[in-house]
Amino acid sequence: MAIDRSTVESVAHLARLSISEDEVRQTTEQITAIMGLIDEMQAVDTNGIDPLAHPLDAVQRLRADEVTESNQREKLQNNAPATEDGLFLVPKVIE
Amino acid sequence: MQWEAVIGLEIHVQLATKTKIFSGASTAFGAEANTQACAVDLGLPGTLPVVNDEAINMALKFGLGIDAEINKINVFERKNYFYPDLPKGYQTTQLEKPIVGAGHVDIPQEDGTLHRVRIHHAHLEEDAGKSLHEDFHGMSGIDLNRAGTPLIEIVTEPDMRNAKQAVAFARKLHAIVTTLGICDGEMAQGSMRFDVNVSVRPMGQEELGTRTETKNLNSFKFMERAINKEIERQIELIEDGGTVIQETRLYNGDTDVARSMRSKEEANDYRYFPCPDLLPVVIEDSRLEKLRADMPEMPEARKARFISDLGLGDYDAEVLSGEVTTANYFEASAKAGGDAKLAANWVMGELAKTLNQNDLEIKDSPVSAEVLGGLIARIKDNTISGKIAKQVFEALWKGEGSTADEIIEKKGLKQVTDTGAIEAIIDEVLANNPAQVEQYKAADEAKRGKMVGFFVGQTMKASKGKANPGMVNQLLKKKLG
Known part of the structure; x- marks a missing residue:
């Protein structure tokens, strides 16, 4: 399966990645190569085999519903470029 | 042309766990911004989610409550999109293998029959944070306390045909989740949020019309209005030669206006894939048996x-x-009062009316179920009449006493059932109204029935409402001959 440049561009947009003209060309080739590998794998007969959601053969461990976290707002917000009244500030979002 | 509406719902239900679905941060409502958002909720690098056992239990209870299939192996996936209140850049949710499969909810219809609404599935996921768009110097404020709150998203089949039906279903669902104790049901706080999918088609047509989605309706009233408005809008649009476009709409309850939020032109491509940070959740039979x-x-x-x-x-x-809470209140008051019918009348009548006037919920009623039961017991044993009972209730509501008995005693409201005492009052009434007595005696039998009401009224008034009305009636008829 060949991947065209418009697919690469739209995936880049969805991932909010800015890529140069050169990178678009390069990435298109690389992904097409990867898709070739996938095509080969698709040829394997997987009848009767359940799809795997995770490579580890284990099940999810669960935790008890008890509060273990305390308020660390000050420390966590040290990291943020802008805060006010305890809120993180971000460029204005309008719906 | 006759049109038919087709309605399906997606409902986000916040689970009543103490902590987040993937972290040990508290989910308590109303905390100061970002004080209940830990490193996991903030999506900081190096953090890993650990699934909350109780969130799994609550989702399973819902499944059992609607008689649904349970997927004993269910898988969390990542739904990728960018929004500032979703710091990880993806929402951890379920798609291919949701915890709750197909089920159903039956709702009563006006003709007394039941209408079945099929549930397509219900999946577990995390809530996002909140964006505050007030002006912070041209920026938006983000509060991530809500981020990571466990939700089940319930998706119905398009099985409803009008707004009333959709609201009846929503109410039933509210009753189910609150009865199960998996959600506090506080709609105004966003604990249950309804997204409504609406389309219209000519009556009799099989094929569905293009649907729109109206998001985040958080009251039954708004839901009914928003659906009716959207049905009307679509019909008018089509009849005027237009076409409905698939879009998301936002309804504002205060202005009763809906507007288009974004069209799905740039089709949402969420690039779901199984979350590598989480293993499949396996539900043991023993867990299900215990929950059942x-x-x-x-x-x-x-x-x-x-x-x-x-x-x-x-x-x-x-x-x-x-x-x-209403059902529990009613049962407790019926038990304490010893009369279910009277309790039903009081809970749905005087209590509901007074709560309404004071804009209170039943759980905040200043008159407890036991105290109301005590009042009902005094009506039942004829200590007070229904009319006096309303006075006692009002006094209880105002906190003038802690039990009905105390107020009856303090205010001297005990019903007079002593024949001699009532006769004395009647004698006085008759003596004060000689003209009416003459008229009564001159009247024929057919008219007398009506005329006796005057004397009953006067006697009740003279007794300050305390005379037993049944006895007054009897004694009056005897005395008037």
Whole structure:
């Protein structure tokens, strides 16, 4: 399966990645190569085999519903470029 | 042309766990911004989610409550999109293998029959944070306390045909989740949020029309209005030669206006994939058995019991079983008062009216179920009349005493059932109204029945409402001859 440049561009947009003209060309080739590998794998007969959601053969461990976290707002917000009244500030979002 | 609306719902239900679905941060409502958002909720690098056991239990209870298939192996996936209140850049949710599969909810219709709404599935996921768009110097404020709150998203089949039906379903669902104790049901706080998918088609047509989605309706009233408005809008649009476009709409309850939020032109491509940070969740049979054994009585069963065991009518039973705090209150007051019918009348009548006037919920009623039961017991044993009971209730509401007995005693409201005392009052009334007595005696039997009412009224008034009305009637007829 060949991947065209418009697919690469739209995936880049969805991932909010800015890529140069050169990178678009390069990435298109690389992904097409990867898709070739996938095509080969698709040829394997997987009848009767359940799809795997995770490579580890284990099940999810669960935790008890008890509060273990305390308020660390000050420390966590040290990291943020802008805060006010305890809120993180971000460029204005309008719906 | 005759049109038919087709309605399906997606409902986000916040689970009543103490902590987040993937972290040990508190989910308590109303905390100061970002004080309940830990490193996991903020999506900081190096953090890993650990699934909350109780969130799994609550989702399973819902599944059992709607008689659904349970997926014993269910998988969390990542739904990728960018929004500032979703710091990880993806929402952890379920898609291919949701915890709850197909089920159903039956809703009563006006003609007394049941209408079945099929549930497509319900999946577990995390809530996002909140964006505040007030002006922070041209920026938006983000509060991530809500981020990571466990949700089940319930998706129905398009099985509803009008707004009333959709609201009846929503109410039933509210009753189910509150009865199960998996959600506090506080819609104004966003604990239950309804997204409504609406399309219209010519009556009799099989094929569905293009649908729109109206998001985040958080009251039954707004839901009904928003649906009716959207149905009208679509019909008008089509009849004027236009076409409905698939879009998301936002309804503002305060202005009763809906506007288009974004069209799905740039089709959402969420690039779901199984979350590599989380292993499949496996539900053991023993867990399901234990949950099944602990299931509370569901609203449907409770309604049936109110009818068969307590002798309520269908309507009363429906209203009183619909919401778990109301149902509990009613049962407690019926038990304390020893009369279910009277309790039903009081809970749906005087209590509901007074709560309404004071804009209070039943759980905040200053008159407890036991105290109301005490009042009902005094009506039942004829200590007070129904009319006096309203006075006692008002006094209880105002906190003038802690029990009905105390108020009856303090205010001297005990009903007079002593024949001699009532006769004395009647004699006085008759002596004061000689003209009416003459008229009564001259009247024929047919008219007398009506005329006796005057004397009953006067006697009750003279006794300050305390005379037993039945006895007054009897004694008056005897005295008037």
